[in-house]
Amino acid sequence: MTTPRGTLWCLLLALAVTARAEPVSVVDFTGRTVTLPAPAQRIVALAPHIVENLYSAGAGDHLVGVVSYSNFPEAARSLPRVGSFNAFSLEQIVAARPDLILMWGSGNGAGALEKLERLGIPVYVSELRQLTDIAASIRLLGELAGTRAHAEVEAARLEQGFAELAQRYRDAEPVSVFYQIWHQPLQTINGEHLISQVLALCGGDNVFADVATLAPRVNLESVLARNPDAIVAGGMADAHTEWLHDWYRYPGLRALQGGLLVVDPDLIQRPTARVLEGARNLCTQLQRVRNLRNAD
16 A cells, blocks of 8 residues: 555656656757757766866766766766767667767868768767857757756856956956967967967957868968067967977077966866866966066
């Protein structure tokens, strides 16, 4: 015989199961509508930043497949691999039995979406180009995975943090910056790139903002001609010292006066919640450059 307490418990359990089974529908970053019969429970993510953002949305435990270099948070390191972001295995994806695939629009290679759609598994496309896209993506992933409340808290934290930085440096004296993605050949970012938006948040002025290409190669002479106040080394973390040391060969550079800077590339080159930490770090360093300049 069922007790009143037992009846209530069964009713609550039934309601919870029903809630979890409700269809989910979101619009991804390409404008495609992605609809699931219920929140995803088994997810394959085909880019490290998507893995990270899924954890931020509170759904990291839904992951059943990731790509190489998915190394944050620590729990992601032990997840099954389905290849790399630009050379993933369709067979391994299918073997993981996902009910949702999260792909990187510009990074997973030409024709990737069509190949994945042929598997008959729902595909969500992530393509984060604006700072505001990070919080938006976390919210959408929370919708897809049924972790909306957790995702909303994290998204709101990011929005508040970026707003505080924007307010703090709104009237800061501009610091011209060359952001170095790579060394040989020299590569940087234009004004449309998310990293350039972080620079602007800190009162930084990207000296190659006017270039048409998102991540253009540039020659040494053009960097010397624009003579930035600061050079920020990105790219591979273990190459920072070598990259920055090379600039000492050009004594006329203003950046040599305390403006050779380093920010962990994982904190600024991956469009994830950690960009807020990277932005705070970069803003602090650019403020030191201002202080040194004004002390002269």
